Amino acid sequence: MLAKQGWRILSNPVSLIARLFKARYFPACFFWEAELGDAPSFSWRSILQGRPVLKAGVQWHVGDGNNINIWCDKWIPSCPQYRIQKPPNTNLEVVADLIDARARVWNTLKIRDLLPTKATLLHKGYTGDTDCLLCPATFEDRAHIFCKCPTAQTILSAPPFNLQASLLPRLNFIEWMLEQAINLKHDTFEKLLMILWALWKNRNNKFWDGCAQTSTDIVFSSFSWLDEFRKARHDAAAKPVKMQKKTWKPDPEKRWKLNVDGSFLPNQTKGGLGGVLRDGDGCFKATFTQPVHHVDSAKQVELLAIKEGWQLLQSLKVQSVVIESNCLEVTLDIENQRYDLIDYSAIIDDIRMTMVCFPGVQICFAPRTCNAVAYRLASIAFDDNYTSVWIDKVPECILDVLQSDCNQPT
Ligand SMILES: [Zn+2]
Known part of the structure; x- marks a missing residue:
């Protein structure tokens, strides 16, 4: 079991879980060289305990990301559609664009830039206010939109998430996601990803159209989208498309x-x-x-x-x-x-x-x-x-x- 978690990081280095662990515990080295570090989580401690078992039988290959398209390829196993939506005005194309090739680590600046919160925009020369669009809070970053804003808190504190205990004031969003990816059941984690997407969409609707949904509406609509998506995925898997082979036919005009x-x-x-x-x-x-x-x-x-x-x-x-x-x-x-x-x-x-x-x-x-x-x-x-x-x-x-x-x- 301990080795299994480590194997997930090794075998899927671009998966959300692996990326989160890497960002938190070994941003500048390989998994094999990673150390326990300061204040390690229980999950990380467990993974390191299982690492010697893995080392015995694993060969490890790091891809350079040049062959994976960020927007078109299905490269994020934990995402409902295995990929992320392309934001407008981006010149990032392949996963290699997100990697610092010399240091062989994720380029966190570029990854962070993918979500244009007001906090992110400050790094790009934005000089406006940083107020939350949905509540009186004065600093809108990822942690606020997805975890601390009252709408998010209401949703995440209720079933099936019951995450109120984890929503700490000084929460680090990447670490928080890491813990959820490890601790939540697969089904619940998929729902969480859907909710995060819906919260971001809700924030943008408020920004562009001035209207926002209630937490109940957000839960209802995002869960029904997820249901539809799962049903479509199930149907597609159950009924593979039959390629109709073209065969000879007489001329329709009887020639x-x-x-x-x-x-x-x-x-x-x-x-x-x-x-x-x-x-x-x-x-x-x-x-x-x-x-x-x-x-x-x-x-x-x-x-x-x-x-x-x-x-x-x-x-x-x-x-x-x-x-x-x-x-x-x-x-x-x-x-x-x-x-x-x-x-x-x-x-x-x-x-x-x-x-x-x-x-x-x-x-x-x-x-x-x-x-x-x-x-x-x-x-x-x-x-x-x-x-x-x-x-x-x-x-x-x-x-x-x-x-x-x-x-x-x-
Ligand atoms: Zn807010």
Whole structure:
């Protein structure tokens, strides 16, 4: 148990608890070098007693914080959303910005600056009053807003917190939070964080709009937000979002569809082309496979697959058809007005010339999952060096993928 608390500090150095302990007991050194210090709390004394147990089996790695975004990453396990809200006008981005890299400690000045209480603003040249916005007190700092202001006192003295005994006049807010993080149950600590957020929000509402909530309203609204958040988190965990895989579908306008694909391996000079033609109801009409030689890229082979598909359409005299390729680059290049500047412009030129003669033909991108039959045919052309055209009769080698396309839910 004693070692467990120490482990929490070690394994989650950016957690609220670890940061609070560090700020209080070892701001300028590592956990391993930390000393008991003056007037240690019971918790800290216990943790140090458990440290030798930890030392026996732990390897310790300090990150530099360069890979953690302060505002976007979920890096504070004790916070309800594991992250903090970005204040306006901040240029702090990654956790490393909050660390004094040379001394390897938190830069407390920057961390403190995140909450612009009047006491904090004094360090930034603010010259106005420091009065509390909600009570007659004359110094508004974190300890006052969250612990000493009458609204806060009323809330924290009542269940489930019952913290009246800890709300001392000379309370140090970081130490106080540290004790609550250790002593309160997880559920109660989450509620406390919610209340602190609501107290800060209430203070800002008073500042901007002149209206403040009663302590009862604050408790009621923040607990119901927390309930909603927990429910949403629970629902999200229970029902992982199912990624809908896109599958082949007949054209909604009942035009015929020709799916084409090219197969190519780097370091080889050959490729395979394949295509399958289906009518507006998805019924099989024709396929082709065609090996090609002296090619040097996947893009070239994809373009040749479209060109070869045209040959099939012309031989069958199909006028209105959608050609689908799973190579997005190729479909965009064909549309590009300055295609003459693009690689393989001669093949693109051939395709565009044919398109002029067949205005009912459209070339579209379709994901690989919608192009399984053409992919199979292109692979056969590549592997077996096999040229073929099948009209009306389905070749056995694509029977399974063709049926799989037809059996997809619509
Ligand atoms: Zn006050």
